[in-house]
Amino acid sequence: MRIVVTGAGGFVGRQIICRLLDRGDSVAAVDTVGSGIPFGASPIVGDLADPAIRAAALAGGCDAIIHLATVPGGAAEADPAASRRINVDAMYDLLLEAGAANPGLRVIYASSIAVFGDPLPDSVDDSTPLSPRMIYGGHKAMMEDAVAMFSNRGAIDGVTVRLPGILARPKGPSGMKSAFMSNLFHALKAGEAFTCPVSADGMIWAESVSRCADNFVHALSMDTALLPSTRAVTLPALRIRMGDLAKEVARQCAVSPDLVTYLPDADLEIAFAAQPPLATPAAERAGFAHDGDLATLVANALATLS
């Protein structure tokens, strides 16, 4: 298969591409910068809002698209016009053009739990309505509808997966407000102190990047008749107390858990550490899975830390 991966140089994209190359797929890897794209993929470096970049991605045939490229949450909030241009308009154009070139191709769309809004309702399950507040979540929700529409028309065969917190992102600025969860791993692995901006009792939803990549690869070949009529599922995630996560990371890194202190920021606490009970039976029926338990999640996350 020739598979187009957008956002190919991101930490999720790289993991997915390595799996695809390992199994013999041809990968067209689109990103605004080429440096993160794994060796072996065909790099297409540029902006998805540029018609020439989309044409290059689709040239030579496209059996499936894994669409990860995004203006992330914090960046979208700072520049809503950029989010609209990339997260809505460019993606819509990509779906139109891909569906015209190869009607019915599989498209896997990385949406976000931000579609549910913040603060989240008292519990989240497959019937939770979408009520986004952040620009990022609003634009992701709009494009969930577009994926459903294009799928119902036969232009694409879409799968929308809503990502929880993915652990662990690389160091450095990501534009993601949730980056603190990953920075915990980096600090403790380096034996450094970490000031956690949410409380020890804060509850987060998390999935390791390797488990997340497995879920995307699964979405390439799954039977989409198993999906809800919206084509969208919230990926299974472990619901973890932040203090328990810190202790387990410290244990596996063989450092003292006392390296972690807590200085909660009210906005971050509400947005990312007040996550209610989560039920994802639709995703589980469709074959998606979380890491299983906290120790496995932390081990998976540490194994890919970069």
Next chain:
Amino acid sequence: MRIVVTGAGGFVGRQIICRLLDRGDSVAAVDTVGSGIPFGASPIVGDLADPAIRAAALAGGCDAIIHLATVPGGAAEADPAASRRINVDAMYDLLLEAGAANPGLRVIYASSIAVFGDPLPDSVDDSTPLSPRMIYGGHKAMMEDAVAMFSNRGAIDGVTVRLPGILARPKGPSGMKSAFMSNLFHALKAGEAFTCPVSADGMIWAESVSRCADNFVHALSMDTALLPSTRAVTLPALRIRMGDLAKEVARQCAVSPDLVTYLPDADLEIAFAAQPPLATPAAERAGFAHDGDLATLVANALATLS
């Protein structure tokens, strides 16, 4: 209040504007043609995709917007790019600009039952997921998310109302595939024969235009805390057997019901005359209502026939 009504020359817009003028509101009436705009409103003639037209609509202050302007279903299917330009992009720009000019203004958005897709599921209620198939329904669904997002941010105070079949539209081409329901009224009132393109046993959801206008006026002053978190409600509608509707229209027009014959078109039957049981408790809690019974609906529709 100074209220902007888009799609002001349409048959729903005209009814709403007459009510607003009667109660003393100032109305800025936007439409692409001026001929249908009621006397007493301030006409703004042009395309909502034109920034100058949007600026003219908002100039002089805007306490609320009733957004009816749309590329309708059949026309959207024939020209998806026009639907995207008007039903998505121009509306998004209007929300942005209105929310910047007067944060928190009431916006009432005319969405459609097309967001549920066709064929419809076996029943529709407030938990039915959005799974549009038509371009029109897809774009309406995308903008429902935008209304929720802008409302959650405080930019607007949005109310999305999904319209069922509205009876009766004026004669002539409307771009609406559901126009046959209205043409029944025009034919029988004129004592003419009518070939119905759906079966006598076909089930439709309907509301009279005057009842629909009452619902929009209600939406201007209702407490939006009564709405679901999505800000969207499906308007209450009567579910009517097409043959019963024809008989009641004939009775009130004092013509023979035998003027109506049935020659079902498979596509129209699926899209408009296979409407399942409908429950709209969220809308009813928020004070929206249908016509009450079939005789009242038909009387209301005949009273405004033009």
